[in-house]
């Protein structure tokens with residue numbers, strides 16, 4: 001079993017399509033890559049290959065440097081679009097059953113594609129005005145050009161999948177109404193509740209959440225008029241920016257701030273470089289672009305008047321391992337320093353929104369982290385209501401959302417097939 005393939009959540013046939021590519025058989029190579037993935041050219045762009053396929057390649061282990069699998073995957077997909085080799089979605093024979101999907105992110109869109117191919121009527125509901133989830137409003141344009149997402153969304157709609165934009169489940173329609181309308185439901189709402197900073201001054205003007213900053217930037221890139229850019233409240237231009245956090249969202253924020261013309265961009269992270277959750281490649285890119293990293297540093301307070309002017313920070317040391325085995329950062333009380341900061345971006349991670357309350361369904365069980373509890377068939381505590389992607393596994397990766405969308409479609413199909421049997425027998 002090639003390690004690149006076994007460490008890919010989709011188990012993409014990587015060695016086979018690399019060989020086909022090397023032989024110049026690009027159409028076959030693309031077809032093979034599309035057999036296991038609904039969005040290969042998107043994963044090729046934004047998967048953390050250094051932690052997945054490329055990072056686990058035996059050639060990488062032997063010190064020779066893995067083949068750039070992600071770049072080949074991206075090239076195959078882009079070339080297939082250019083050549084007209086990307087096949088339309090062909091619906092199977094109509095089953096007369098319909099599925100409602102809540103959330104048009106990679107999990108929801110992937111499930112929609114497979115379920116449509118199985119012959120179901122598929123309706124996707126999303127509270128945003130555009131489909132794509134974090135592919136559109138989270139991940140920045142410089143990592144994932146939005147036209148790449150839009151052409152996948154267009155193909156999905158051309159395949160007869162109905163996308164209802166601007167529909168918030170819990171406000172515009174209830175889950176129980178959707179359950180009456182459809183034979184099965186897939187909840188793929190992602191995780192959007194930002195973890196907050198609890199130090200003094202965290203409520204000052206100029207302290208903003210990463211998701212708001214990135215959404216505004218993506219909207220602006222898509223040509224929308226963004227009031228928070230016009231008034232400067234979510235814009236880094238000419239500002240001294242401090243991003244707090246060490247994950248991929250923090251990396252996206254620092255690199256977006258550089259592109260917006262910030263006066264300076266610093267990243268404050270409480271652990272060291274070796275123990276940060278974000279991709280090493282992203283850190284290297286950010287450093288090349290002039291971002292300064294302050295490792296082993298945590299915020300103590302935000303200083304200033306009504307508006308933030310400085311971040312007062314402490315040096316940290318790594319103490320005993322916590323329950324996850326990661327060494328816990330502890331404050332070094334003898335060290336304190338201040339950073340000029342009139343824009344402080346909080347990138348401390350995301351938690352699930354309280355879905356049972358939002359959906360008005362107390363019978364929808366969540367675990368201690370607020371993610372939806374599912375059985376081995378990805379079904380929640382409500383019969384016929386399935387869940388996957390970030391809302392079931394916690395903040396994760398696009399490739400895992402695609403995997404969940406693929407898996408849940410199979411489980412929903414099994415569930416619906418069992419529901420179909422009585423009427424088929426009667427006929």
Ligand SMILES: Cc1cc2nc3c(=O)[nH]c(=O)nc-3n(C[C@H](O)[C@H](O)[C@H](O)COP(=O)(O)OP(=O)(O)OC[C@H]3O[C@@H](n4cnc5c(N)ncnc54)[C@H](O)[C@@H]3O)c2cc1C
Nearest residue numbers: 103105106107127133134169189190389390396397398401
């Ligand atoms: C800033 C940022 C950068 C990232 N970068 C990467 C990266 O480079 N590579 C990578 O692999 N992963 C990355 N990720 C993670 C990745 O984007 C997610 O793991 C993935 O998008 C999860 O897919 P999903 O379909 O579960 O949810 P989402 O993509 O979050 O989609 C959920 C959708 O549900 C909708 N929704 C939510 N609630 C409701 C409701 N009540 N009614 C109707 N609609 C609703 C939302 O509007 C959204 O469109 C990043 C995440 C962030 C935040």
